[in-house]
Amino acid sequence: MKHVRLPLLFTLLLFSGACSDKLNLSLLDGNYKGYFYHIRPGDTNYLKSPGPISLKLSEKEYTSTGSDSRIPAGGSGEFILINKDDIEFTDKHVWTADFDWNLILNGRFIYEFKTDSLILTRKFENCNTCEIKPGMMPGLYQYRLKRTN
Numbered sequence: 001m002k003h004v005r006l007p008l009l010f011t012l013l014l015f016s017g018a019c020s021d022k023l024n025l026s027l028l029d030g031n032y033k034g035y036f037y038h039i040r041p042g043d044t045n046y047l048k049s050p051g052p053i054s055l056k057l058s059e060k061e062y063t064s065t066g067s068d069s070r071i072p073a074g075g076s077g078e079f080i081l082i083n084k085d086d087i088e089f090t091d092k093h094v095w096t097a098d099f100d101w102n103l104i105l106n107g108r109f110i111y112e113f114k115t116d117s118l119i120l121t122r123k124f125e126n127c128n129t130c131e132i133k134p135g136m137m138p139g140l141y142q143y144r145l146k147r148t149n
Helices: 002-021
Strands: 030-039 053-058 061-064 075-081 086-091 107-114 117-124 139-147
Touching: 053 139
Parallel strands: none
Antiparallel strands: 030 053, 030 139, 053 061, 061 075, 075 086, 086 107, 107 117, 117 139
């Protein structure tokens, strides 16, 4: 009987540990509304989206509205949680090359989720097309959203 208990105990401990680390996409599901902020590489001032934007997360899919000025541009496709801090969006659209594609909700973001708030942040340390001098800010793209339902 002792030989049966030890493997059973080990299996239960392993299973319970795996469940506690599992990321739950359904916690993020919902509709959000808020503003987009960004700092261009080398700048020191935040630029705020001209109007509110919305984001819908449902299971593994997302849809984000943009503005006419493409600050932000929007986007839609699939998303996954990489770990407890990172989320990755994969946009499915074809875009023109006449604007900063970092304004599309696409790629890896740090996320913070608190009851009714979702903050998505993407920071760039390097910029190949600009001169960032010591003391200047790197590029930063951030969505500050509140759940609406």
